[in-house]
Amino acid sequence: MIYLxxxxxxxxxxxxxxIKPISQNGGNIHGVLHHHDKKNNNLIPVDIWxxxxxxxxxxxxxxxxxxxxxxNIQLIKISVGSKNKMLTxxxxxHVFDTDITxxxxxxxxxxxxxxxxxxxxxxxxxxxxxxxKVEFPEVMTKFExxxxxxxxxxxxNLFFMRS
Amino acid sequence: MCKGMEVKICLIGMxxxxxxxxxxxxxxxxxxxxNFNFNCKLVAIFEYDGALIDNDGIDLDNLLDDITxxxxxxxxxxxxxxxxxxxTLDIDICIETTPTNPNTxxxxxxxxxxxxxxxxxxxxxxxxxxxxxxKKIQDLAEKMNCLVKFEATVAxxxxxxxxxxxxIGNTISRIRAILxxxxxxxxxxxxxxxxxxxxxxxxAQELGYAETDPTLDIxxxxxxxxxxxxxxxxxxxxxxxxxxxxxxxxxxxxxxxELAKIDDYVIKHLxxxxxxxxxxxxxxxxxxxxxxxxxxxNLIELQTKYAGSIILIGKGAGGFEAASAILNDLISIVxxxxxx
Ligand SMILES: NC(=O)c1ccc[n+]([C@@H]2O[C@H](COP(=O)([O-])OP(=O)(O)OC[C@H]3O[C@@H](n4cnc5c(N)ncnc54)[C@H](OP(=O)(O)O)[C@@H]3O)[C@@H](O)[C@H]2O)c1
Numbered sequence: 001m002i003y004l005x006x007x008x009x010x011x012x013x014x015x016x017x018x019i020k021p022i023s024q025n026g027g028n029i030h031g032v033l034h035h036h037d038k039k040n041n042n043l044i045p046v047d048i049w050x051x052x053x054x055x056x057x058x059x060x061x062x063x064x065x066x067x068x069x070x071x072n073i074q075l076i077k078i079s080v081g082s083k084n085k086m087l088t089x090x091x092x093x094h095v096f097d098t099d100i101t102x103x104x105x106x107x108x109x110x111x112x113x114x115x116x117x118x119x120x121x122x123x124x125x126x127x128x129x130x131x132x133k134v135e136f137p138e139v140m141t142k143f144e145x146x147x148x149x150x151x152x153x154x155x156x157n158l159f160f161m162r163s
Numbered sequence: 164m165c166k167g168m169e170v171k172i173c174l175i176g177m178x179x180x181x182x183x184x185x186x187x188x189x190x191x192x193x194x195x196x197x198n199f200n201f202n203c204k205l206v207a208i209f210e211y212d213g214a215l216i217d218n219d220g221i222d223l224d225n226l227l228d229d230i231t232x233x234x235x236x237x238x239x240x241x242x243x244x245x246x247x248x249x250x251t252l253d254i255d256i257c258i259e260t261t262p263t264n265p266n267t268x269x270x271x272x273x274x275x276x277x278x279x280x281x282x283x284x285x286x287x288x289x290x291x292x293x294x295x296x297x298k299k300i301q302d303l304a305e306k307m308n309c310l311v312k313f314e315a316t317v318a319x320x321x322x323x324x325x326x327x328x329x330x331i332g333n334t335i336s337r338i339r340a341i342l343x344x345x346x347x348x349x350x351x352x353x354x355x356x357x358x359x360x361x362x363x364x365x366x367a368q369e370l371g372y373a374e375t376d377p378t379l380d381i382x383x384x385x386x387x388x389x390x391x392x393x394x395x396x397x398x399x400x401x402x403x404x405x406x407x408x409x410x411x412x413x414x415x416x417x418x419x420x421e422l423a424k425i426d427d428y429v430i431k432h433l434x435x436x437x438x439x440x441x442x443x444x445x446x447x448x449x450x451x452x453x454x455x456x457x458x459x460x461n462l463i464e465l466q467t468k469y470a471g472s473i474i475l476i477g478k479g480a481g482g483f484e485a486a487s488a489i490l491n492d493l494i495s496i497v498x499x500x501x502x503x
Contacts, residue, residue, distance in 0.1 A: 088426055088447055090419050118425050120418035131422040159414040161430060163447040 001030065001086070001115060001135055002050055002061065005076040006068070007043040018048065021067025025060040027052055030115050043074070049115060081135050086115070087145060089162040091153065092129040095119070098156035100130065110148050111137045168200065170497055171254045173207035175245045175274050176261035180288050180315070181208075182230065183482035184258065184489050189223045191490065201497055206254050208233065209245035211261075216240065218253065246270070249277045256496060258489060259287040265379055265388070268292035279303045279311070284500075286492040288315035288485050294388035294404045297395050310499060312492035317389045318342060318461040319484035321477035324396050325491065330467065335397050337466035338436040342389040344459035344479045345373045345380040346412050346432040350420075350445075351457045354429055357417050372459055382411040383443040386434045390443060394436035397465065402441055410444035423447055429455050 004022075008014045015032070022029060027050040035045040052060050057080065068075055091103075096119075104114050116133040136145045146162065153160040174181050188203055196202055204220040210233070215221060217238045226232050233239065249257065257278035259271050268291035275292055278285045280303070287293070292300060293313055304311045317323045323340075341347050345367055352363040364381070367373035379385045387407040394400045412432050423430055428447040431454055435442045448454045453474055456462050461479030466472050478484050 088428065090422055090430075090447065092414055092416055092419050116426075118422055120422055122418065127416065129416060129419040129422050131419075131425060133426070159410075161415070161419065161445045161447060163428065 001081040002027070002052055002057075003077070003079045003081065003113075004048045004050075005078075006046050006048070007074040007076060008046050010039060010042050010044050015046070017071050018046065018068070018073055021064050021071070022048070022050055025052075025063045025067070026056050027060065027064065045076070049113075085138060085140075086133060086135050087142065087162055088131065088133045089149065089160060090129055090131045091158045091160060093127050093153075093156065093158035095128050095130050095158060096121075097125075098158065103152055103156070106152055107134060107148065111140070112145060112148065169202050169204050170256065170493075171204045171206050172256045172258060172493070173209065173245075173249070173252060173254050174205065174258045174260065175209040175271075176259065177208050177210055177230075177233065178260065178262070179482040180485045180489070181258075181260040182227075183486035184260065185223060186227055187483065187486045187490055189227060195494065199494055199497065203493070207248075207252055209243075209248075213239060213241040214243050214245070214248060216248070216252070246273045246277045249274070249283065250281045254283055255500075256284045256286060256493060258493070259285060259289055260485075260489070261289065263289045263291040265291050265384065266295075268295045272296060275300060275311070276303060279307050279309050282307050282309060284310040284496050285312070286489055286496070287311070287313045288489060289313075290316040290385075290388045290392065293395075294391040297391065297403060298401050310496050312496060313392070314492050315485040315488035317392050318463060318475075318477065318479040319481060320488045320491075321461055321463065321475050321479065322491075323393060323463045323475060325495070326465070326473075326475065327397055330465070330473075333470055334468040335465050336437075336468055338390070338393055338397060338434070338463065339454065339466070340386075340390065340393065340434045340463040341431060341454065341456060341461055342386040342393075342434045342463075342479065343380050343383075343432065344461055345377065346383075346386070347456065347461075348372050348459045349381070350412060350415065350430060350432060353415065353417060354420050357421070359417055360413060360415060381413055383409040383432065386432065387441070387443045390434040390436060390441055393434075393463070394441060398436060400436070400439075407441040407443055412445055415445055424450075427451075431455065 029050040031049050033047040038045050113135045114132055115135055117130055119130045120128055122128050206218055207214055207216040215233055215236050215238055259274050261271050271289035272292040275285050314324050348367050349363040387409045388404055391402050391404050415430055420430055427450050429450050430445050431448045433446045460476055463475045464472050
């Protein structure tokens with residue numbers, strides 16, 4: 001997974017301009033996050049993460065960087081995550097009642113990034129499930145990651161199943 | 164022990180497995196005589212309410228013609244217990260196939276200890292004594308210079324335990340297994356049909372794949388017991404069931420299974436022995452993984468240091484399946500006693 005942190009002008013069409021060089025160079029976009037709360041000088045920090053096939057990484061990344069510079073997009077940071085540092089898991093229980101945003105933020109505070117999330121809703125009050133794909137830092141072991149998730153699950157009485 | 168042409172045995176518990184064993188023994192008697200050069204003489208059968216003891220050998224044909232002949236036989240003694248009489252018998256091998264109390268391992272544990280204390284080799288299809296008191300039993304067997312075999316306790320006739328001797332030149336580093344056919348059946352049905360856990364369980368009960376009280380299976384306790392035995396035997400550990408982190412399958416919902424499909428996963432109830440940890444829990448497994456077996460099958464994947472992964476798959480339950488594992492154990496004990 002590749003992470004890109006950029007600053008985009010708060011005008012229509014600027015996200016498209018950001019996405020173009022990525023998709024044109026084989027990037028498979030997984031997520032985009034706008035930090036509207038951190039807007040400054042009409043620039044919004046935006047995180048975008050995408051996958052590139054292993055063989056293309058070096059060449060494509062250079063082309064993407066070049067494309068962004070040509071479009072005058074302010075590049076803050078670019079980082080390549082290891083494929084081994086990912087985990088997919090399902091949480092079942094009162095996933096929404098127990099504040100899913102808080103769950104994600106708590107993972108984020110430990111540098112565990114939620115890359116993907118899909119949910120199945122049921123009736124209010126009934127149990128639901130979500131599937132999440134997360135990436136965890138190089139320095140964190142899988143055991144530590146699972147501990148972090150299990151801590152939250154225990155507190156929120158969620159059933160945890162992982163890959 | 165087992166030195167001559169004749170090997171004298173007793174059977175404790177003539178239920179499904181015990182009866183299948185006797186039928187198999189009858190069927191294979193000639194084959195055993197020709198190929199392994201011994202005769203099996205059944206000297207005693209113990210049931211919960213008495214025993215049939217005949218030092219000249221119980222007539223298998225007559226007994227198996229009609230099982231009610233057991234208690235009609237002239238040598239039937241009512242109200243005696245195996246543990247009180249084992250020491251009085253002249254036998255080489257004791258075969259233990261009584262039902263298990265999952266928390267105490269009784270009455271099998273007492274039967275096994277009594278046999279070993281009397282220098283009798285033991286074969287058991289009972290899990291509980293081994294997942295509760297593995298080390299104690301092995302120590303006693305060693306002290307008494309006895310052999311204890313229990314292939315049928317894990318995945319019945321699938322050679323999950325005896326594969327060890329085929330891998331002595333290798334190193335097993337991890338075990339991942341599906342050790343409970345009931346749970347695998349329930350999850351397979353929930354995945355393919357989108358039905359709820361309770362509907363799938365009811366179906367399994369109607370088909371005879373699940374017990375009326377399925378608690379031991381669905382809670383993961385049964386698989387945990389088998390995992391303890393496997394890891395102790397194959398990885399040389401000395402664990403008991405309290406060492407297993409156990410999660411059952413009751414909280415798996417059709418929604419969770421549907422979500423898993425988005426990323427090409429299925430949910431399997433796995434038993435894992437890895438890095439000194441024992442875990443039984445539902446895991447996300449890629450749909451094209453070899454672990455994704457269907458129905459009531461069992462699977463044991465051994466990760467080896469020098470040959471990658473080796474997988475055994477087969478029926479994990481059934482009277483004749485367990486009986487043939489017992490017969491395997493019997494032949495291998497006799498061979499070992501004769502120095503092969
Ligand atoms: N069935 C399988 O597929 C399978 C596979 C592998 C391992 N196993 C294990 O093998 C064992 C036997 O299974 P099974 O299916 O044969 O069970 P089962 O049909 O219930 O047979 C057990 C037999 O033992 C008798 N018994 C009970 N208490 C006894 C006592 N104190 N002394 C002597 N006999 C006693 C029972 O008599 P009553 O019925 O009259 O009480 C019954 O005849 C269990 O531990 C099981 O977990 C079974």
